[in-house]
Amino acid sequence: MAWSWTIGKIAGIDMKIHATFILILAWVGWGHWQKGEGVAGVAAGLIFILALFGCVVLHELGHALAARRYGIGTKDITLLPIGGVARLDRMPEDPRQEMVVALAGPAVNVVIAGLLFVWVQLSEGWQPLSSLNLTDGSMAERLMIVNLFLVGFNMLPAFPMDGGRVLRAFLATRTDYVSATQTAARVGQGMAFLFGFLGLLSNPFLMFIALFVWIGAGQEAEMVQVKSVLSGAPVGKAMQTHFRTIGVDDSLDYAVQLILTGSQHDFPVVDDEAVVGILLRADLFSALSSKASATAGEVMRKDFPVLDASDKLEDAFRKIQECECTTVPVLKDGKLAGLVTSENLGEYLMIQAAKKAATVSASK
Secondary structure, three states: OEEEEEEEEEEEEEEEEOOOOOHHHHHHHHHHHOOOHHHHEEEEEHHHHHHHHHHHHHHHHHHHHHHHHHHOEEEEEEEEEOOOEEEEEEOOOOHHHHHHHHHHHHHHHHHHHHHHHHHHHHHHHHOOHOOOOOOOOOHHHHHHHHEEEEEEHHOOOOOOOOOHHHHHHHOOOOOHHHHHHHHHHHHHHHHHHHHHHHHHHHHOHHHHHHHHHHHHHHHHHHHHHHHHHHHHOEHHHHOOOOOOOOOOOEEHHHHHHHHHHOOOOOOEEEOEEEEEEOOOOHHHHHHHHOOOEEHHHHHEEEEOOOOOOOOEEEHHHHHHHHHOOOEEEEEEEOOOEEEEEEEHHHHHHHHHHHHHHHHHHHHO
């Protein structure tokens, strides 16, 4: 994720903090300072907010470690002002496994709340709820309440919250995965509409949550639909077989001429017929402004994914997403056989959608 910095590793997973996270720290610190609490008050407020986001990290680790149990890795966990995001390589295809992964995060918050309950009961004693807020009152009691809130909020049956995934997993045990996702997405967008309406009447922050849920539900439904269309289709269905390559010693001007005189945007870079890199249009344009005299070998990406001709389009879609690139070379018997691009995949999806619409129309 752009504007994110790695601050460490836990269980082999990169922990990142987004630049916007600093805003919430500044907001909390300023709130305490304005109340005249001085440096001690500011420090106490920051400690609480960091402890809160520590609970968020543990929540995301719950998802990540549960997914690892099923052989699914986690790229990283990023802290944002609205919470945390664990980027799993994929969600389990088995609905029961997805339910376990989805419930693991809230389960961590339940455990934390339980431990804090015992601590408050044995040591601090209880304070009236009316005396508690984000800045005042027993830290342990406030953290316990926030953890319970996180459980309740995350279990709302709306993507991209955990409750939406639990609902989808439950429905997927009774119907196909695509239908289950579409139903869960509609429920989520219905809740988003409700949040938006309540936000108009009371708290504007609910309108922000409504937008977040609406977009997340729509993206989840679209993603699953795409994977369904691509599932089982071979790479050859959407592979470019007419393409140009460039050599490691070719100039960037030569690559520019290929772009201007053809429709190809990205180029495999070859050395003695072996693919040693990929020159992306974005990298080429960036290099033209700083080192126009460089060769393709100096600008190309040396760390790039490849596909085998026997792979499926679903694999191509996943690799293009993971590498944040637009073109992946396809090899057959170790030699370059074609290219799969994000544009090809988009056209393939549009063709399949048109064919499906034609079939539905013909059946009426």
